[in-house]
Amino acid sequence: MDLTEMGKRAAAAKYELQNLTTEEKNKALEHAADALTEHTREILAANARDLERGRESGMHQGMLDRLLLDQGRIVSMAQGLRQVAALPDPVGECLESFDRPNGLHIEKCRVPLGVIGIIYESRPNVTADAFALCFKAGNAVILKGGSDALASNMAIAHVLRQALEDCGITKDAVSLITDANRAVTGAFMRMKEYVDVLIPRGGAGLIRAVVENSTIPVIETGTGNCHIYVDRDADLDMAVPIIVNAKTQRIGVCNACESLVIHEAVREALLPRLQKALGEKHVEIRGDERVCDAICGAVPATPKDYGREYLDYIISMKTVDSLEEAIDHINRYSTHHSESIITDNSAAAEQFLNRVDAACVYVNASTRFTDGYEFGFGAEIGISTQKLHARGPMGLKELTSYKYRITGSGQVRPD
Amino acid sequence: MDLTEMGKRAAAAKYELQNLTTEEKNKALEHAADALTEHTREILAANARDLERGRESGMHQGMLDRLLLDQGRIVSMAQGLRQVAALPDPVGECLESFDRPNGLHIEKCRVPLGVIGIIYESRPNVTADAFALCFKAGNAVILKGGSDALASNMAIAHVLRQALEDCGITKDAVSLITDANRAVTGAFMRMKEYVDVLIPRGGAGLIRAVVENSTIPVIETGTGNCHIYVDRDADLDMAVPIIVNAKTQRIGVCNACESLVIHEAVREALLPRLQKALGEKHVEIRGDERVCDAICGAVPATPKDYGREYLDYIISMKTVDSLEEAIDHINRYSTHHSESIITDNSAAAEQFLNRVDAACVYVNASTRFTDGYEFGFGAEIGISTQKLHARGPMGLKELTSYKYRITGSGQVRPD
Numbered sequence: 169m170d171l172t173e174m175g176k177r178a179a180a181a182k183y184e185l186q187n188l189t190t191e192e193k194n195k196a197l198e199h200a201a202d203a204l205t206e207h208t209r210e211i212l213a214a215n216a217r218d219l220e221r222g223r224e225s226g227m228h229q230g231m232l233d234r235l236l237l238d239q240g241r242i243v244s245m246a247q248g249l250r251q252v253a254a255l256p257d258p259v260g261e262c263l264e265s266f267d268r269p270n271g272l273h274i275e276k277c278r279v280p281l282g283v284i285g286i287i288y289e290s291r292p293n294v295t296a297d298a299f300a301l302c303f304k305a306g307n308a309v310i311l312k313g314g315s316d317a318l319a320s321n322m323a324i325a326h327v328l329r330q331a332l333e334d335c336g337i338t339k340d341a342v343s344l345i346t347d348a349n350r351a352v353t354g355a356f357m358r359m360k361e362y363v364d365v366l367i368p369r370g371g372a373g374l375i376r377a378v379v380e381n382s383t384i385p386v387i388e389t390g391t392g393n394c395h396i397y398v399d400r401d402a403d404l405d406m407a408v409p410i411i412v413n414a415k416t417q418r419i420g421v422c423n424a425c426e427s428l429v430i431h432e433a434v435r436e437a438l439l440p441r442l443q444k445a446l447g448e449k450h451v452e453i454r455g456d457e458r459v460c461d462a463i464c465g466a467v468p469a470t471p472k473d474y475g476r477e478y479l480d481y482i483i484s485m486k487t488v489d490s491l492e493e494a495i496d497h498i499n500r501y502s503t504h505h506s507e508s509i510i511t512d513n514s515a516a517a518e519q520f521l522n523r524v525d526a527a528c529v530y531v532n533a534s535t536r537f538t539d540g541y542e543f544g545f546g547a548e549i550g551i552s553t554q555k556l557h558a559r560g561p562m563g564l565k566e567l568t569s570y571k572y573r574i575t576g577s578g579q580v581r582p583d
Numbered sequence: 584m585d586l587t588e589m590g591k592r593a594a595a596a597k598y599e600l601q602n603l604t605t606e607e608k609n610k611a612l613e614h615a616a617d618a619l620t621e622h623t624r625e626i627l628a629a630n631a632r633d634l635e636r637g638r639e640s641g642m643h644q645g646m647l648d649r650l651l652l653d654q655g656r657i658v659s660m661a662q663g664l665r666q667v668a669a670l671p672d673p674v675g676e677c678l679e680s681f682d683r684p685n686g687l688h689i690e691k692c693r694v695p696l697g698v699i700g701i702i703y704e705s706r707p708n709v710t711a712d713a714f715a716l717c718f719k720a721g722n723a724v725i726l727k728g729g730s731d732a733l734a735s736n737m738a739i740a741h742v743l744r745q746a747l748e749d750c751g752i753t754k755d756a757v758s759l760i761t762d763a764n765r766a767v768t769g770a771f772m773r774m775k776e777y778v779d780v781l782i783p784r785g786g787a788g789l790i791r792a793v794v795e796n797s798t799i800p801v802i803e804t805g806t807g808n809c810h811i812y813v814d815r816d817a818d819l820d821m822a823v824p825i826i827v828n829a830k831t832q833r834i835g836v837c838n839a840c841e842s843l844v845i846h847e848a849v850r851e852a853l854l855p856r857l858q859k860a861l862g863e864k865h866v867e868i869r870g871d872e873r874v875c876d877a878i879c880g881a882v883p884a885t886p887k888d889y890g891r892e893y894l895d896y897i898i899s900m901k902t903v904d905s906l907e908e909a910i911d912h913i914n915r916y917s918t919h920h921s922e923s924i925i926t927d928n929s930a931a932a933e934q935f936l937n938r939v940d941a942a943c944v945y946v947n948a949s950t951r952f953t954d955g956y957e958f959g960f961g962a963e964i965g966i967s968t969q970k971l972h973a974r975g976p977m978g979l980k981e982l983t984s985y986k987y988r989i990t991g992s993g994q995v996r997p998d
Contacts, residue, residue: 183914187937268959272948281970282940360794364970379775383794385801385971406993413995499598521988522602525697533687533991542996543987544683555696555779555984556800557972569970572958573936576948578821580828581957 175362280306590777695721
């Protein structure tokens with residue numbers, strides 16, 4: 169389908185979707201979940217074509233793994249849809265209501281955003297996940313997945329659209345851009361007339377390209393150069409397992425710890441223990457001079473290291489002489505995602521919470537908890553690292569806007 | 584000052600500003616108010632230079648009026664600062680707090696946005712107003728005013744910066760871009776590293792230019808192609824004064840009514856009364872065939888008319904045969920600002936409130952109430968017509984973001 173036609177249809181669909189009842193939406197999500205498992209064979213056949221193309225073009229194993237679907241992954245996708253159906257419907261919630269002296273009654277009510285555009289990379293499960301969240305929040309969604317996963321995404325989107333139609337709902341609630349031409353993606357980012365919000369999901373390069381080129385309001389997600397600061401008053405027995413967890417529990421995620429900031433007063437006691445614990449996990453340490461003094465085998469860090477999101481078994485380390493210096497260092501290099509302090513000093517904790525500029529600031533916990541499920545939102549469309557609209561994990565509520573409903577009895581504005 | 588240097592200083596200032604107490608901020612605002620009136624002479628002298636340049640370059644009277652400052656207007660500016668000082672401080676408010684099963688305690692707290700960029704046109708009072716609102720919400724602000732008002736803006740900004748310094752607060756809380764070169768404005772819109780949000784205040788052309796060129800998240804404000812729909816069940820005695828008020832009480836504002844949608848069943852009864860009432864105010868009527876049949880002297884409307892924000896003594900009129908058709912027409916041509924239905928039918932009112940896609944939807948009232956003061960917010964930085972972050976009148980709360988503060992006792996994410 170032509171991109172403009174797709175935009176028009178999505179923009180028309182939003183008026184239908186905003187008025188669906190919770191029951192209608194949940195029924196459609198359940199039906200779509202059934203349809204996905206019923207069409208396992210077709211989806212796997214399409215996925216096999218993507219994998220074959222990937223192998224032929226020399227795609228490396230990690231990428232192939234991300235692209236791969238199997239019966240288990242399709243069952244998980246279907247379960248994802250059912251989980252979203254089980255979540256409370258955010259639409260229609262009255263956020264505030266007040267009366268004005270002139271008798272006007274004003275209500276501020278949650279409404280869908282309208283049409284959401286999502287640009288994502290290789291994992292085909294995002295096709296189903298993103299649809300489910302956008303749909304439950306009353307939005308139409310236009311998806312642009314990675315070209316590597318095109319056949320898989322087309323198969324999934326086809327099943328979802330058919331399932332909606334079976335339920336008497338417009339299939340334009342979900343559309344997939346199938347033209348892999350870069351110019352088409354560029355045009356999509358400028359479809360301001362039809363698309364209300366654009367959410368890129370992927371690496372720093374994708375996000376930068378969207379921010380640079382979009383005229384549609386963007387929610388930036390994902391890049392996390394997350395720090396843990398070990399304060400002079402830290403309990404080191406607590407610090408070591410938190411650091412190991414935040415760095416190594418899952419390597420390639422945005423809430424993993426990429427950099428450690430260490431108060432000089434605990435440097436000599438902490439570093440040998442970290443060298444051992446991180447060494448067991450084969451983590452390379454890149455540190456400043458004082459770190460390298462305490463850890464033999466540590467690689468000298470360049471200033472570039474402090475700005476890097478490694479997503480790998482590498483961690484940078486920086487020594488500081490004060491809480492102040494730690495906060496300044498973090499605010500300088502942070503991507504404003506998640507930052508943690510390890511301390512038993514409540515005044516230091518309070519300073520850190522107040523002054524570090526990030527979506528999520530932690531005391532005595534792993535940064536890995538910045539996650540929609542871990543926050544109890546039940547689901548997540550991404551982690552916002554900007555300050556406009558939503559910050560941190562974004563669930564269903566973050567996929568809504570609001571409107572003011574004002575009821576009068578003939579009020580006019582006096583001269 | 585060099586633009587990059589200005590950005591860096593504002594970005595450094597935000598860390599100081601976010602931690603000011605309410606008392607410190609209010610004291611500074613009061614002091615700045617005093618300083619403005621104390622420096623009336625210097626500000627008026629600068630303004631006289633702007634006016635002279637304006638006259639020399641053939642600026643028309645309306646623009647000169649907007650540019651003009653006098654003692655009264657400076658007193659109003661100072662009062663504006665005092666009013667903002669009297670408003671509640673939004674920063675620090677706890678929006679939500681909850682505990683997770685693993686013992687993590689999560690608080691969602693209001694924080695400043697950081698650095699706000701504001702690009703505006705000729706009125707020099709915006710320099711003081713915008714500073715006051717951004718500052719009270721804990722933000723640094725970088726202002727880019729119209730080049731017509733450069734001397735006035737410089738004089739006002741100088742007084743504000745000095746007043747801050749007198750109070751021991753960084754004067755980088757407010758900066759003014761004085762280079763009128765377009766390339767500088769272009770570079771400002773791409774200073775993503777230092778500026779968190781950009782708010783254009785002005786006409787449709789300015790807003791379009793900012794949306795097209797900015798890499799900083801933008802809040803769109805202002806353009807209002809606002810409709811009033813007179814339903815078949817409307818009380819015409821109520822409809823006529825509402826329409827006259829919404830169209831003519833103030834012509835050049837974004838919440839003025841630009842277009843009327845009339846149900847066929849009331850057309851013949853309503854139009855002669857409107858012809859008389861709007862005729863007294865010298866409003867030109869541009870209507871479809873049925874409107875022109877009922878009003879002699881009405882000008883035939885072109886499709887373009889329905890999309891226009893006249894900001895003038897002109898109104899377009901469209902006849903419809905159903906509520907459905909009215910809603911479709913409005914959703915097609917609306918700028919999503921303010922839309923009103925006149926009806927005694929509560930089902931029709933409910934349909935309209937639910938299905939019309941606008942920041943403010945009204946029943947039986949003038950669209951002119953879409954305003955921060957009328958809503959009781961005490962002040963306003965603009966009216967957002969986008970769905971991301973804020974919609975409708977934006978007061979102090981809309982100049983904030985939030986962060987999650989998470990307190991643990993050693994929690995790590997299980998494998």
